[in-house]
Amino acid sequence: FGSSSAANLNLNFNRAATATIPTSVNAFSFSTSPIATRPALSIDTTNSRIGINTLAPNTTLLVNATSNTAPATWTSTPTIGAQGSSGVGLAVRETTTSVEAGLTVSSGGVVTFGTRTNNNLGFVTNNTTKATLTSGGNFGIGTTTPNWLLQIAATRPFFTLSDTNAVVDLKHIYFSAQEGNLYVGSANDLLTSTSTFFTALSNGNFGIGTTTPAMTLGVQGNALISGDLSVANINATGTLSFSNLLVTGSSTLQNFTALNATTTNATSTGVIAVSGTGPSTFSGGLSVQGT
Numbered sequence: 001f002g003s004s005s006a007a008n009l010n011l012n013f014n015r016a017a018t019a020t021i022p023t024s025v026n027a028f029s030f031s032t033s034p035i036a037t038r039p040a041l042s043i044d045t046t047n048s049r050i051g052i053n054t055l056a057p058n059t060t061l062l063v064n065a066t067s068n069t070a071p072a073t074w075t076s077t078p079t080i081g082a083q084g085s086s087g088v089g090l091a092v093r094e095t096t097t098s099v100e101a102g103l104t105v106s107s108g109g110v111v112t113f114g115t116r117t118n119n120n121l122g123f124v125t126n127n128t129t130k131a132t133l134t135s136g137g138n139f140g141i142g143t144t145t146p147n148w149l150l151q152i153a154a155t156r157p158f159f160t161l162s163d164t165n166a167v168v169d170l171k172h173i174y175f176s177a178q179e180g181n182l183y184v185g186s187a188n189d190l191l192t193s194t195s196t197f198f199t200a201l202s203n204g205n206f207g208i209g210t211t212t213p214a215m216t217l218g219v220q221g222n223a224l225i226s227g228d229l230s231v232a233n234i235n236a237t238g239t240l241s242f243s244n245l246l247v248t249g250s251s252t253l254q255n256f257t258a259l260n261a262t263t264t265n266a267t268s269t270g271v272i273a274v275s276g277t278g279p280s281t282f283s284g285g286l287s288v289q290g291t
Contacts, residue, residue, distance in 0.1 A: 029055070038064070057081075091116065120144070160187070183211070 031039035042051040051057030054064035058071040058081070065084035072083040082088050091102035100116040114121045115135070122144065123131040132144045140146025142153035152159055156178040163171050172187040174194065180202030187194045199207040207213030209220035 028045070029039040029042040038053050039051075039055060040053065042055050042057065043049075044051065044057055049057040049059065050061050052061075052063045054062055054071060056071050058074070059078050061080045062071060063080075063082040064071070065082065065088050066086070072081065074081065080090075082090055085107070087105060087107045089102050089104035091100055093100040098117065099119050101114060101119075101121070102116055104112045106112075114133070118135045120135055121133045122129045123133075129144055130141070132140045132146065134140070134146060138146040138149055138151065140151045140153065142157065143151055156176060158174050158176045160172050160174040163173070169188040170186055171189060172191065174183075174185055174187060176183045176185075182198075182200040183196050184198040185194050185196035196211050197208070199211045199213060201207070201213065205213040205216055205218060207218040207220070210218050212218075
């Protein structure tokens with residue numbers, strides 16, 4: 001049916017009946033002209049597809065926003081498709097709160113996804129929010145209210161950097177926090193075990209090679225210091241060895257052995273007191289300058 005003068009056309013079903021559309025491509029369509037290449041609505045009953053502004057829908061629902069009538073060539077056939085030559089977008093809006101979100105592809109090829117209003121964007125799996133991007137730009141994992149640009153929340157959160165080109169069992173370097181303590185270490189390639197390099201306790205103690213430093217600095221293992229070391233007091237519970245020791249103040253040395261590759265020299269410009277029941281050995285000479 002058609003009319004060249006009527007302002008409106010009505011299609012009425014005057015009785016209860018089941019209308020069967022013939023099985024064919026573009027078997028039923030609405031258009032503003034008898035011969036239309038871009039009908040407002042087209043139904044392809046052969047392939048069970050609906051097209052808006054196109055005669056040839058190639059998805060279950062295809063919305064065409066371009067003058068080009070040919071449907072896009074999809075990398076993988078989607079259920080719902082939208083195409084356009086000057087950018088195209090899909091949007092959803094909740095009218096009570098006026099919150100809007102959408103997916104857009106610009107004419108320059110930039111893909112954007114997120115909220116169009118001043119609202120947070122949540123990432124959900126298994127019907128639970130796992131991550132949140134706030135309207136202010138903070139991103140939270142395990143929290144819906146991140147206070148910093150990146151915040152990870154868990155009972156003991158881990159942040160891991162994985163170098164796929166690293167040697168065996170040193171590909172994964174992690175940062176972890178628990179009860180106010182900070183740990184830095186590595187995980188093996190199978191991710192079944194970890195080892196800790198550094199530990200910073202909540203009381204301010206820092207450990208290298210130990211997770212329980214008892215002092216401000218605790219080192220488990222050997223230490224090499226190539227520059228100057230200034231120490232107010234030294235309390236050695238094990239063997240303490242020096243190569244070329246220079247003492248500039250009053251020092252008390254108990255059971256002290258100073259060794260050098262060629263000779264051993266202990267030089268003091270102050271007072272040295274050597275005490276104890278065991279031997280104190282200075283091979284190479286002891287020079288004391290002072291009273």
